[in-house]
Amino acid sequence: MLAVRDTRDREAFACLFDHYAPRLKGFAIRGGASAAEAEDIVQDVMIKVWHRAHQFDPEQAQVSGWIYRIARNQQIDRFRKERRPEPEMLLAEEDTAPDAGQVVALEQEAAGLREALSRLKPDQREMVERAYLGELSHSEIQAETGLPLGTIKSRIRLALDKLRHELKDMRPS
Amino acid sequence: MTEIAHHIPDEILVAYAAGTLPQAHAVVVAAHISLCAECRAALAAHEAVGGALLEVEKEEAVSEDLRNRLFDMLDAPAPVEPAPPRRNGIYPGPVAALLGPDGQAPWKSLGFGVKQAILRDTSEDSLRLLYIPAGRAMPEHGHNGLEMTLVLQGSFSDEEGRFGRGDVEIGHDALEHTPVADPGPDCICLAATDARLRFKSLVPRLLQPFFRI
Numbered sequence: 001m002l003a004v005r006d007t008r009d010r011e012a013f014a015c016l017f018d019h020y021a022p023r024l025k026g027f028a029i030r031g032g033a034s035a036a037e038a039e040d041i042v043q044d045v046m047i048k049v050w051h052r053a054h055q056f057d058p059e060q061a062q063v064s065g066w067i068y069r070i071a072r073n074q075q076i077d078r079f080r081k082e083r084r085p086e087p088e089m090l091l092a093e094e095d096t097a098p099d100a101g102q103v104v105a106l107e108q109e110a111a112g113l114r115e116a117l118s119r120l121k122p123d124q125r126e127m128v129e130r131a132y133l134g135e136l137s138h139s140e141i142q143a144e145t146g147l148p149l150g151t152i153k154s155r156i157r158l159a160l161d162k163l164r165h166e167l168k169d170m171r172p173s
Numbered sequence: 174m175t176e177i178a179h180h181i182p183d184e185i186l187v188a189y190a191a192g193t194l195p196q197a198h199a200v201v202v203a204a205h206i207s208l209c210a211e212c213r214a215a216l217a218a219h220e221a222v223g224g225a226l227l228e229v230e231k232e233e234a235v236s237e238d239l240r241n242r243l244f245d246m247l248d249a250p251a252p253v254e255p256a257p258p259r260r261n262g263i264y265p266g267p268v269a270a271l272l273g274p275d276g277q278a279p280w281k282s283l284g285f286g287v288k289q290a291i292l293r294d295t296s297e298d299s300l301r302l303l304y305i306p307a308g309r310a311m312p313e314h315g316h317n318g319l320e321m322t323l324v325l326q327g328s329f330s331d332e333e334g335r336f337g338r339g340d341v342e343i344g345h346d347a348l349e350h351t352p353v354a355d356p357g358p359d360c361i362c363l364a365a366t367d368a369r370l371r372f373k374s375l376v377p378r379l380l381q382p383f384f385r386i
Contacts, residue, residue, distance in 0.1 A: 010247065017240065022232035029233055039239050046243055051251035061217055064224030069190070072223070076192040084192060085199050087206035087213065088266040089257050113225045131187050132223045138188035138319070155221055159214035 001063045005053040016063075017046055024071055031075060031133055041078065045071045055089075059102045060159065062110045072134065102158075109155045179340035181205055181212050183219075185321075190219045195298035197365035200267050201321045201341065204363060207265035208339040263325045263338075268292075268363055271300075278302050285309060298367045305329065305354040305362070318367040320344035322352075327360035329353060 003012035021042050028038035048070050056066055076084045120128065131141045181189075181202055188194045189202045206213045258266030261276050271292045272278055278290035280302075288304040305311060307327065321343055328337040331350040336342050344350070354360035 010244070013247070014244075017243065020227070021235045021239070023227050023230040025233040025235050026230040027227060030230075035233075038233070039235060042235060043239055043243055047246055050247055062221060062224055064228050065217065065220040065222075066224070068223035068227050069220050071227070072190065072192045080196075082196055085196070085203040085267040085270070086257070087203045087216075088260060090213075110221060110225060113221060114228060117222075117225055117229070128222075129226055132191050132219075132226055134191035134193050136188075136191075137193055138184045141187050142182075142184040155218040156211075156214045159217045160211055 001053070001056060002058065004050070005056050008053075013050060016049065020049075020067055021046060024067075027071060027133065028075070030129075031135075041071070041074055044078075045074050048074065058106070059099055060090075062106060064110070068132075075134065105158055106155075109158060113155065177209050177211070177337075177339040179334070179336055179342060180209065181215075181341055182343060183215070185343070186212065186216055186219050190216060190223060195365070195367050196295075197293050197298035197300035198319065198321050198367070200271070200293075200300055201323050201363055201365045203267035204265040205323055205339065205341050207260070207267065263361060265325075268302075268325070280304065287311070298365065300363070300365050303360075303362045303364055305352075305360045307354050307356050307359050310351055310353045319365075320367075321365045323363045325361045325363055327358040328355045329360050329362070330355055 001012075001016060003009035004016060024042045024045055025035075025038045028041040029035065033041060045067070049067060052070070056063070061069075073084055073086075076082070117125065117128070127136075130136050185194065185198070185202065189199055194202065202212075206216060258270035260266050261269035261272065264272065264278075269276070278292075280288045280290045282288050286304075286306040286309060290302040290304075291299065292302065293300040302325075303311070305327075311329075321341055322336070323341050324336050324338050326338060328335060328340075329352040330336070331342075331352040333342060333350060335355070336352075342352075
């Protein structure tokens, strides 16, 4: 992803495409799209990944989480004909080398998360998938106790420490 | 700035991440996250869960045609995307984006110094700004659906506690409350509802269709 962002590397983009396009298509089909619609969605998402690569910040997100966000936005734009409102963007600090420790820590968290998801019982797992695929309303999600909230708490702390550090100088008092 | 004490609950963050919240409520979430590092981090964590699910999703082969088409498109210039909304005074970017070209809210008086500005009103959801002078109460009301109220200026208190800038109060069906603006700066809130508020006393109920509350 960083090669795509920094040097517009087409081969690297081809690797990203080959990895994510079939998964995105599976996602879209499960979300109710036909095979042809799903290909359109994959195309729209992947072209956004290419054009928005400069917004990707490995200190704040993993590639998969970032692509998940773009994919959900795409599906909302398409079916609601309305843009999802997004929070103000944080301005990344210019000229600072990425904090390797933070990037590694996020990767370890992501591995832990996948591990935790694979340990869920099948029915729990299905509810989690339906929640994150946009098939449940907030009240249905609330009624379900199967969300892996325990497993994301440390991920939240990690991201928060970083944000607090970055926001320290930006916040109006 | 005082610390934000009332945050967005996880089930609403997940619904926002997945895209199932009504538009009005999604604006409140985006506005709160613009002010709250904790919920920004929590949203990123939920998106990481979504990403982890994407990683293990069953693969559906994509056509060679799609692949070729996409690679042909890479050299085309990027489509112009609307600039991300900027903060305007007390209004976080996602709210500022809904104000008029002059950056002003379309305030209408409700009497006794209370004002509202309707930013969105559809059959499913509505979004408004409320202006409540210090010390004044909003009429007592209950909820038919999900109400989310984000404080942008001043503060109010009700049966659930005190709410200052950045705090969000979540009203569910069961909650009946009477918010009163605290002394100090007049209170300005952003409120999303997915059903019309129910007022308990007769007169506001008669006025309800008129004022579109």
